[in-house]
Amino acid sequence: MLGLNKKDTSLMILVAVLALCAPFILNPFPEGSAMAQFNAGYPDLMQRFVIFGIFAIGFNILFGLTGYLSFGHAAFLGVGSYSVVWMYKLLNYNILPGLVLSVLTAGLFALLIGYVSLRRSGIYFSILTLAFAQMSFNLAYSVLTPITNGETGLQVYTNDAQIFLGDGPTSPHLFGIVMNKSADLNIGAWEFTFNNGYYFCAIVMLVMFYLSIRIFRSPFGMMLRAIKSNQTRLNYTGLNPRPYALAAFVISGMYAGLAGGLMASMDPLAGAERMQWTASGEVVLMTILGGTGTLIGPVLGAGFIKYFENIFSKINDTILHQWFAFLPDGLENFMVFIVHPFIGKGWHLTLGILFMLVVIFLPGGLVEGGQRLKRAFGGKDAGKDKPDASTEPAE
Amino acid sequence: MDAIILQILNGLDKGSAYALIALGLTLIFGTLGVVNFAHGALFMIGAFCAVTLSKILNLSFETVDASQTDFLGNPLKVKTPYVMEWFGPETGAAIIDWSVPLAILFSIPIMVAFGFIMERGLIKHFYKREHADQILVTFGLAIVLQEVVKYFFGANPIPTGAPDVFKGSFDFGVMLGFDPNAIIYPYWRLVYFGFSALVIGGVFAFLQFTTFGMVVRAGMADRETVGLLGINIDRRFTIMFGIAAAVAGVAGVMYAPINSPNYHMGMDFLVLSFVVVVVGGMGSLPGAVLAGFLLGILESFASMNFVKELIPGIDQIIIYVVAIIILLTRPRGLMGRKGVMEE
Amino acid sequence: MGILEVKDVGKRFGGLQALGDVNLSIKENTVHAIIGPNGAGKSTLLNCLVGKLIPDTGSVMFDGQSVLGRTPYEINQMGISRVFQTPEIFTELSVLENMMIPCFAKRDGSFRMHAFENMLNEKEIVERAEAMLEEMNMADKRDMHAGAMSRGDKRRLEIGMCLAQEPRLLLLDEPTAGMARADTNNTIDLLKQISDERDITIAIIEHDMHVVFSLAQRITVLAQGTPLVEDNPENIKGHPKVREAYLGESA
Numbered sequence: 001m002l003g004l005n006k007k008d009t010s011l012m013i014l015v016a017v018l019a020l021c022a023p024f025i026l027n028p029f030p031e032g033s034a035m036a037q038f039n040a041g042y043p044d045l046m047q048r049f050v051i052f053g054i055f056a057i058g059f060n061i062l063f064g065l066t067g068y069l070s071f072g073h074a075a076f077l078g079v080g081s082y083s084v085v086w087m088y089k090l091l092n093y094n095i096l097p098g099l100v101l102s103v104l105t106a107g108l109f110a111l112l113i114g115y116v117s118l119r120r121s122g123i124y125f126s127i128l129t130l131a132f133a134q135m136s137f138n139l140a141y142s143v144l145t146p147i148t149n150g151e152t153g154l155q156v157y158t159n160d161a162q163i164f165l166g167d168g169p170t171s172p173h174l175f176g177i178v179m180n181k182s183a184d185l186n187i188g189a190w191e192f193t194f195n196n197g198y199y200f201c202a203i204v205m206l207v208m209f210y211l212s213i214r215i216f217r218s219p220f221g222m223m224l225r226a227i228k229s230n231q232t233r234l235n236y237t238g239l240n241p242r243p244y245a246l247a248a249f250v251i252s253g254m255y256a257g258l259a260g261g262l263m264a265s266m267d268p269l270a271g272a273e274r275m276q277w278t279a280s281g282e283v284v285l286m287t288i289l290g291g292t293g294t295l296i297g298p299v300l301g302a303g304f305i306k307y308f309e310n311i312f313s314k315i316n317d318t319i320l321h322q323w324f325a326f327l328p329d330g331l332e333n334f335m336v337f338i339v340h341p342f343i344g345k346g347w348h349l350t351l352g353i354l355f356m357l358v359v360i361f362l363p364g365g366l367v368e369g370g371q372r373l374k375r376a377f378g379g380k381d382a383g384k385d386k387p388d389a390s391t392e393p394a395e
Numbered sequence: 396m397d398a399i400i401l402q403i404l405n406g407l408d409k410g411s412a413y414a415l416i417a418l419g420l421t422l423i424f425g426t427l428g429v430v431n432f433a434h435g436a437l438f439m440i441g442a443f444c445a446v447t448l449s450k451i452l453n454l455s456f457e458t459v460d461a462s463q464t465d466f467l468g469n470p471l472k473v474k475t476p477y478v479m480e481w482f483g484p485e486t487g488a489a490i491i492d493w494s495v496p497l498a499i500l501f502s503i504p505i506m507v508a509f510g511f512i513m514e515r516g517l518i519k520h521f522y523k524r525e526h527a528d529q530i531l532v533t534f535g536l537a538i539v540l541q542e543v544v545k546y547f548f549g550a551n552p553i554p555t556g557a558p559d560v561f562k563g564s565f566d567f568g569v570m571l572g573f574d575p576n577a578i579i580y581p582y583w584r585l586v587y588f589g590f591s592a593l594v595i596g597g598v599f600a601f602l603q604f605t606t607f608g609m610v611v612r613a614g615m616a617d618r619e620t621v622g623l624l625g626i627n628i629d630r631r632f633t634i635m636f637g638i639a640a641a642v643a644g645v646a647g648v649m650y651a652p653i654n655s656p657n658y659h660m661g662m663d664f665l666v667l668s669f670v671v672v673v674v675g676g677m678g679s680l681p682g683a684v685l686a687g688f689l690l691g692i693l694e695s696f697a698s699m700n701f702v703k704e705l706i707p708g709i710d711q712i713i714i715y716v717v718a719i720i721i722l723l724t725r726p727r728g729l730m731g732r733k734g735v736m737e738e
Numbered sequence: 739m740g741i742l743e744v745k746d747v748g749k750r751f752g753g754l755q756a757l758g759d760v761n762l763s764i765k766e767n768t769v770h771a772i773i774g775p776n777g778a779g780k781s782t783l784l785n786c787l788v789g790k791l792i793p794d795t796g797s798v799m800f801d802g803q804s805v806l807g808r809t810p811y812e813i814n815q816m817g818i819s820r821v822f823q824t825p826e827i828f829t830e831l832s833v834l835e836n837m838m839i840p841c842f843a844k845r846d847g848s849f850r851m852h853a854f855e856n857m858l859n860e861k862e863i864v865e866r867a868e869a870m871l872e873e874m875n876m877a878d879k880r881d882m883h884a885g886a887m888s889r890g891d892k893r894r895l896e897i898g899m900c901l902a903q904e905p906r907l908l909l910l911d912e913p914t915a916g917m918a919r920a921d922t923n924n925t926i927d928l929l930k931q932i933s934d935e936r937d938i939t940i941a942i943i944e945h946d947m948h949v950v951f952s953l954a955q956r957i958t959v960l961a962q963g964t965p966l967v968e969d970n971p972e973n974i975k976g977h978p979k980v981r982e983a984y985l986g987e988s989a
Contacts, residue, residue, distance in 0.1 A: 003856045069527045119723060123430050123526050127673050128722055131715040134666055138715075143708030211854075219842055219860060220853040222831070226839055229828040236788065236826070238814035238843040238903065247851060277666065281534060288531065341546050349546065352538030359532040360520070 008213050011295060015209055019202040022046055023192045030189035034322075037314060040307050043182055043195035044266075048306045050198070050205040051262045056286040056298030057205075057212045058255020062248050063284070064293035065221060067228035069126045071280050072113065072133030076106040076253045078140065078275035080260025082147070085154045085270045088172070092164040093156075095172050095179070095265040099258065106257020107250050114249035118242055121231075133277055140272035153271035172265050174200060179266055197266045204262065205299075208255060213295055215251070224248050225293075256283075285351070289358050291367030300366050305351070312350055315343040397577040400567065402695045408584040408653060410691020411591035412438075415646035416668040417675065417683035418598060419639035425615040425678035426632045429518055430526050432533040435665025436540040437506065437640050441647025442656035443544055444502035446553050449494035452478055493558045498648045503641050510640025514633050537661065545658040552655035557583040561652075583652050590649050594642060595684055601638075602680070611635055615678065670718040676731025686729055690714050741766040741907060741939050742787070747796035749782055756782040757793065757963045764907070764956075769933050769940045771950045774960035780943045783960070784911055788820050789813045801906065811848050819900035821910040825892035827899065829885030833876060836884050836895055837867035840902040867902065874898040874928075890921040897928065901936070908932075910942045914949050926952050951975070 004012060018025065027041030040046070059073055083105050084098030091097055117128040140148040148154055156162070172179045179197035186192075215221050223244045226234050234241050264270050273279070282305070290301025320339055324332040342350045362369050420434050455474040463471040479487030490497065517536065521529045556562070565585060567578040602608035614621045614628045621628055647656075654660065671690055675682030696702060698710035709716075721728060740763035749757040757779045764770045774780050785791040787798060789810040798805045805813050814820075828836050841863045846852070871877045874894050879887065884895060893913060900908055913929070914922040926949055933940050933953075944950045950957065950971075957974045959966040967977055974980055 003858065005858065067527070069530065116719065116723065120726060123530070123677075124673065124722060124726065126527075126530065127669055128719060130666060131670060131718050135712045135715040138711035139708055142711050214856070215853050217857050218853050218855055219846075219857060219863075220851065220855075222835060222839065222857070223842070225831060225835075226828050229830040230826055232822075233826040233828060233899075234839070235810045236814055236820050236822075237840050237899065238811050238848055239839070240809075240811050240848040243849040243851075247853065251853070278662075281538075284531065341543075346542065346546060349539060349542035352535050352542055355535035355538065356517075356532055359528055359535060360517075363528065 002210070004213060004217070008217065008295075012206075012210060012213065015296065015299065016206050019050065019206055020199075022049070022202070023194055023198070027190060027192055031191045032189065037319070038311060040310065041192065043180075043193055043198050045306065045310050046195070046198045047201050047262075047266050049303045050201040051259050051266070052283070052286060052302035052306055053299040054201075054205050054208050054262065055256055055259035055283050056290065056302045057208055058252040058259070059283045060252075060287050060292065060294075060298040061212060061215060061224075061255070062252035063287055064298075065216070065224035065228065066245050066248050068118070068121065068245060068249070069284070070117075070129040070249070070252075071126050071277060071284070072117075072129030072131075073252070073256050073283055074275050074277065074279035075113070075133040075136040076110055076256035077260035077263075077279065078136065078270070078272065079106050079109050080257035080262075081264040081270035081274055082140075082154055082260075083257070084261045084264035085156065085268060086147075088156045088264075088268055089154075089160040089162065092162050092166070092168055093170060093172050093268070094164075094168070095174055095261075099261045099265065102257045102261030102264075103254045104257075106260070107254040109257075110250045110253025111246070114246050114253065118245050118249060130277055130280070133275060133280055137272055137275040137277070140275060148270075148272060150272070153269055155269050172197075172268055201262050201266070204258070208258070209295075209299065216295060220244070220247070285355050287365075288363075289354070289365050291365030294365070294367045297365050297367045304366065309347055309351070312343050312347040313345075397571075397573045398699065399696075400571070401578045401580075402699055403692055404567070404578070404580050404584075406692030406695035407588045407688070408691075409694065410688035411588050412646055412650055412664065412687075413668055413671045413691050414684045414687025415591055415594060416643055416664055417671040417687050418595060418680060419643045420668055420672045421675065421678055421680060421683040422598075422639045422642075423636060424672070425680075426611060426635045427514075427518065427522065429521060430529045430533070431518070432530050432665065433513070433537040433540065434533075434639075434643055435661035435663070435668065436537040437509070437643040437661070438647040438650075438664055439544065439656070439658065439661030440509065440540065441502055441506060441644030442555075442651045442660060443548060443647075444505055444644065445495050445498040445555050445648045445651040446548065446656055448498040448501045449491070449555055452476065452491045452494050452497075456480070495555060495557055495648065495652055498651075499645050502644045502648050506641040506644030507637040509644075510637035511633065513640070514636040518636070537665070541658050541661060548656075548658065550658060552657040554655045555651040557586075557652035561586055587649050587653060591646070594645060598638070598642060599680065607631060607634075667714060670714055672728075674718050674721045674728055676728030679728065679730040682728055682730030690717065693717060740764045741801055742941070743797075743799040744783075744787070745797045745799070747783070747786055747793045747798060749779075749786060749791060749793045755963055757786070760796070760960075760963070760965055762958055762965060762968075764939060764941055766906075766939050767933075767937065768955045769929075769942065769953050770956045770958070771942045771944055771954035772958045772960055773944060773947075773950055774966075777962075778960040779963040780960055781911065782963075784820075784909060784943055787813075787909065788818060814903070814905075815843075815848055817906040819903055819905035819908050821893075821896055821900055821908070821913055823911045823913075823915050825889065825896045827884050827892055827896050829883070831884055832880070833882050833884050833887070833895060834864070834867055834871065834880045836899060837870050837902055838863055840899045841866045841870075844903045870898050870902045873901075890917065890924065893917070893921075893925060894928065897932075901932065901938075905938065907939045907941065910940065910944075912944055912946075913942065914944070914946055922946065922949065925949075929953055 023041045023046070026046065027039045029035035029039050055077060059070070063069055080102035083102035084095065087098035087101055113129065113132045117125055117132065120128060141150055169176065169178050177196050179200065180195070182193045182195040184191060184193055223239065227241050227245055231241050260274065263274070286301035286305050287298045288301070289304060290299065291297025317336055317340060320336045320343070321332065324335045327335060340346070358365060416434060416438050419437070420431060423429055423431050423434070453476050455476045457472050457474055459470045460473045461470050465471050476487060476491060478490050481487070482490060517532065521532055561582040564579040564581045566575055567580055569575050571578070602612055610621065610626055610628070611631055614632065671686045672683055674690065675684070675686030693713055694710065697713040703710055742762070742764040744760055744762040747757055747760045748755070760783060772780055772783065782791065786793045787805065789805060789808050789812070792806060800816055800818060803816065805816065828839065845863065868877065868880070871880060874897070876891065876894060876898065879891065884892070887895070914925050917925065929940065930953065932938065942953065954971055956968065957971055958968045959974065959980050966979055967974070969977065
């Protein structure tokens with residue numbers, strides 16, 4: 001179907017079902033129950049899942065396939081956000097022109113940065129991308145204030161031109177479909193929210209996911225994997241690695257720009273902090289946690305991190321005391337004391353530890369973890385270690 | 396003219412910090428072949444050693460002084476630091492005043508131990524893995540260290556003063572025949588620069604004149620051959636890691652009075668120090684020092700008003716611009732050796 | 739006029755004259771061996787031919803065109819393929835994929851943006867790659883990880899990948915170095931078969947005299963960066979200068 005083989009088609013369908021039914025799947029616990037805090041089916045969080053999913057899918061096209069570790073992808077995210085907000089300021093709140101512009105400007109930026117950075121490889125490439133991103137970040141905070149509005153962040157003011165605004169919606173919309181509008185569905189004690197913005201992002205994500213499968217399975221994707229595997233051989237096989245790597249860099253930059261644009265489409269703001277290198281680090285983490293070079297990995301990684309970020313930040317000592325209430329008092333307090341640094345504002349600590357654990361013990365990420373479990377318990381796929389036929393690189 | 400001298404001086408202390416961190420980074424890279432993204436965190440931990448020591452020295456007990464009363468008429472409670480009780484008020488006060496220099500002694504064993512544990516417990520397992528994996532795991536470690544410090548010390552910068560004697564500023568202008576107050580420079584920054592020069596000199600002398608250092612240098616140049624001689628390179632390299640950690644640590648200790656330590660100072664310095672290492676040439680010790688001072692001074696020149704008017708924003712990006720140009724024209728950096736991570 | 743004409747090529751590394759005035763002419767459709775003691779400049783010469791090094795002086799003409807100043811991939815596209823001392827293959831890819839890449843390079847040139855073309859539609863390339871594997875007697879390893887194969891098989895695959903591009907000149911850098919006797923003999927047979935069946939010129943750098951004398955029709959002896967003598971194998975065997983410079987030491 002759609003030029004995919006059977007296995008990829010089922011993966012695509014699975015992801016599509018998960019994304020479209022997310023409001024149900026992510027809200028398994030009835031409203032008001034003790035477990036409701038683990039629900040994730042509200043628009044804001046679901047939007048973050050898919051937007052960061054897009055960011056990570058794009059990053060994976062570069063890092064997963066070519067092995068070039070960019071530490072500057074957040075710059076493209078920021079560029080995307082600024083583009084969308086500028087289109088709000090100049091035209092109106094329709095997100096489409098902004099999104100088109102964000103992909104184009106991010107692509108152009110990526111072309112420039114990639115052209116220069118890809119003249120080096122390995123650690124030098126990482127440092128170059130990092131340097132470019134930090135430069136963009138510093139400039140966005142200082143001299144580029146007329147464009148970025150500096151520390152305050154870019155937002156729409158009432159005296160902005162907005163030449164096509166008329167009496168259209170005064171918040172982001174797509175031809176009248178307002179992004180922050182939701183429909184609620186109550187079934188028994190459950191409450192499900194269907195948000196326009198989420199569904200828009202989810203559909204964009206599915207399209208982007210489909211494109212990434214096509215890229216992975218194309219001759220181009222094979223060349224990218226060949227770059228990661230052995231550049232010397234590629235050179236002596238009459239192929240020029242640089243334009244291939246640059247194309248991958250630009251494509252992944254455009255994905256990042258789109259993700260940044262979608263962020264501003266959900267919430268009409270753009271700030272320089274989106275470009276900081278810790279944000280670049282986050283997308284690296286998502287990709288690795290999910291499984292570098294796999295199709296589904298980055299989406300899983302993005303979802304995993306954003307979900308636990310949300311849960312961990314919400315947990316406080318009172319909740320901990322409830323959890324450990326079954327223990328004797330002394331032990332209860334001790335457990336709370338132990339767990340306390342990792343929750344609430346301590347989420348970053350948990351994230352750092354998780355990051356190290358994954359790199360040390362599970363370099364293949366969640367996907368590899370899943371495969372190991374399958375092998376240990378199912379045993380069915382135990383022999384399937386080798387890659388499939390050439391046209392289907394290992395998932 | 397006076398403005399130029401002032402900028403050179405201003406660049407020196409930042410340059411010293413860059414040079415010290417970059418020295419450790421390049422030492423680790425040259426010996427162990429590991430790209431250590433947690434090196435900035437070691438600098439930060441050093442700074443917090445200074446904070447910790449000054450907190451310890453200020454630990455006090457309360458006594459009631461019946462001769463004085465507070466505004467409610469109750470007897471006044473007076474806090475006396477233990478050190479004052481033990482060493483007498485004057486010596487005690489002096490010890491507290493000198494807490495930052497004292498913290499150097501306090502921090503060295505801590506940092507060396509920290510370096511050992513880090514190398515044996517974590518880095519060791521990453522020698523054979525890809526550079527990307529090394530970057531990632533040390534990046535993770537940097538986040539963890541930073542968050543642990545944030546948990547114990549909070550998110551706000553903690554002012555940590557230099558000894559009173561160094562609180563003033565030195566008027567270079569008068570000395571060089573310019574107007575008074577044209578070139579004034581805080582004493583502590585002079586101390587910092589002198590101290591850095593000392594540490595850098597010490598590291599070089601150690602590598603140059605001891606057998607240990609000779610073996611390490613030989614190992615940096617050609618690990619295999621030295622290994623074939625039956626010399627246990629790995630253990631020496633572990634010790635080098637400890638030394639590199641200590642260098643970053645003391646750099647952090649002494650930097651505390653210049654910029655109040657905060658939990659993310661390591662990350663801020665790390666990115667720049669990496670740029671410094673790359674500009675100097677991966678694995679080149681003199682290159683790291685030269686590039687550190689060069690970039691520190693360049694940065695300070697770029698922040699002069701007339702330069703900023705000429706090219707807006709240049710002060711924010713000068714280091715990166717220089718790094719990009721150098722990387723593209725001289726992939727080995729200013730003083731890099733041939734064959735070390737070229738491409 | 740040979741297919742490859744090397745004229746007065748010199749290369750200096752600092753104070754070391756690695757190559758000095760090398761003249762060499764390789765005739766079309768022959769097997770030409772370049773031998774010489776360690777440090778004679780064999781590898782430097784080879785690197786000058788494929789674009790890895792640029793000689794300080796002289797010219798290198800392939801089929802009437804200069805190769806100097808061109809990058810390795812450009813020179814490869816001109817029709818020179820290279821086999822390395824340690825097999826350079828795409829270890830993370832499957833054997834078939836390894837074979838497909840040179841097929842793409844042959845068809846599409848050094849770059850083509852085929853990101854949204856479908857591998858499922860590349861039947862012709864897959865068939866070509868499979869045919870080439872068949873020819874190399876590796877059809878049974880089609881779906882294996884290339885990195886998991888034995889050294890001999892990696893070498894075979896690498897030679898196959900070079901042949902898949904249908905080069906006019908195949909350069910081999912000590913193709914049997916570090917191989918067991920049986921593998922060495924297999925490689926000799928394979929190279930013999932290639933030179934008999936194909937319209938191809940082979941230049942081989944080799945240490946192993948057994949390999950050289952089983953294959954070569956012409957031999958150039960290199961010593962201290964200059965060609966000592968060039969002749970057919972029989973004459974080389976008996977040549978006093980060669981015995982002194984090379985064979986005398988190692989044989």
